Amino acid sequence: MEWRTVVGGISLATFIFWIGVWCLHFMAIAYGKWRLYKTKELLPDAPRPGVSIIKPLTGTDKHLFGNLETYFSMKYPLYELLFCAHDDSEPALMVVRKLMNKYPSVDTKICLGKKVCVNPKINNMIPAYEMAKYDLILISDCGIRMKEDTLSDMVAHMEDDVGLVHQMPFVCDREGFAATLEKIYFGTVHARVYLSADLMRINCPTGMSSLMRKKVIDEAGGLVVFGCYLAEDFFMAKAITDRGWRLTIASQPAWQNSGHCKVLAFQARMTRWAKLRFAMVPHTLILEPLSECMFLGLLASYATNWLFEWSPLALFLTHILCWLILDWILLRTVQNGSVPFSKVDFIIGWLFREVYAPYLFLSALWEPTIRWRTGIYRLRWGGVAEEITDCKDVKS
Incomplete structure (x- = not known):
């Protein structure tokens, strides 16, 4: 009788x-x-209000010129562009200098980073942050493409009680299976969590494109305080909410438009993000696999069979079909119209991601170290990172 009670519960x-x-x-x-x-x-x-736009640079690709040019051509009256690089050998600086010559009227500076912490992105941004002359700071990755009115939209959302306005990550239309896979991921599973979290006022911002009040970051100790983390965006948002400010999402998504689009690179990125979540928010170790379509469908099939004697196979197939349909609706909502691929391509990409998700989850658990940019890092509980300099400390 006892085991039946446990199973029933x-x-x-x-x-x-x-x-x-x-x-x-x-x-x-x-x-x-x-x-x-x-x-x-x-x-x-x-x-x-004036806006200081901090753009950390890392490498170049075929879309970089077009992506960066959208920041020079925005319809906003008062802003400065602060491009950040590790040193003067950064290849992206050549692109920046061409744009500076093309748009001489735009207030633009190049800032070279300095080693002050473990996070290489923070190292690049520190000089730009220190010389920023406006109270509003927009941190925006180099692979993000802006629209003419994006900055105006973000500033308009910066109400009196708001400390940070963030854009939901999405991707531009590109060709190839990897591009389809990225759009499906960011328009379905990622968008579902991101939008729901923002609605429930849960800390969800990413650092791809975030507008924040510099004075609030200064109150927290400045940008350098967050250099001990690799997921500095999460802890910056937390510092802002801890001080009583509200977070809000902009109406336009952050249009990622990297020229490097490969399946393996995408999977490596997803694995890295999973490792960061496990370290920062440990309960995701349980919630993440449980919320995946296939695994949850299997559990629900067993549970409903036990509780209501429903057919497990019928429930599982219905579960997958309904999940697929709702993801298609959400993707079109985030896309704001038709997607650049067929329904067949969507089904193939969707199934690939759903079936492959458990492998990425296990990979993140099996190899806890993180390879990011030119460094290798180990995460401690709470999200604090330490750089690994001895290769013997890394699993092969």
Whole structure:
């Protein structure tokens, strides 16, 4: 009798969790339709605060010139561009200098980084942060493509009680299976969590494109304080909310447009992010695999069979079909229209990601060290990183 009670309790808990995940699907779709692409405009007579845009550079690709040029051509009256590089040998600086010659009227500076912490991105940005002359700081990765009104939209969302405005990561239309896979990931599983978290006011911002109040970061000790973490964006957002400020999402997503688009590179990126989440928020070790479509479908099939004697196979197939349909709706919501591939391509890419997800999860657990840029790092619980200089400390 005891084991039946235990199994029944587990089945009931699984069923409740399953229903909760479906609620996230509908929340994300509804919130996305309500919030995304509803551009917020400043009043005609409202002051336009100046913005210091910090652009950390790392390498170059075929899209870099076009991506960076969108920052020179934005329709916003007062901003400066601060491009950051590790040293003067950075190849992306050649592209920046061409754009500086093409747009001499745009206030632009090149800043060379200095080694002050373990995080290489923070090292690059410190000099730019120190010379920034405006109270609003936009940290934006070099692979992000802006629209003419993006900065205005972000500034308009910076209300009196808001300390950080962030853009939800998404990707530009590109060709190839890897590009399709990236768009499916950022438009479905990532968007579902990101939009739901923002609706429930849970810390979710990424550092791809975030507008924040410099005075709040200064109160926390400045940018250097976050240099002990690799996921500095998470802890910067936490520092802002800890001081009573609100986070909010912009109406436009962050359009990633890197010229390097390969399946293996994408998988390595997802694995790295998983390692960071495990270290920062340990309960994701349990919640992440449970919230994946295939695994959750298997658990729900068993649970509903035990509780209601429903057919496990019928439930599992229905679960997958409904999940697929809702992900398609969410993807089109985030895309704001038609996607650049067929429904067949979507199904293939979606199945590939869903089936491959458990492998990436196990890979993140098996090899806890992180390879990022030119360094190798080990994470401690809480997200603090330490750089590994001895190759013997790294699993082969």
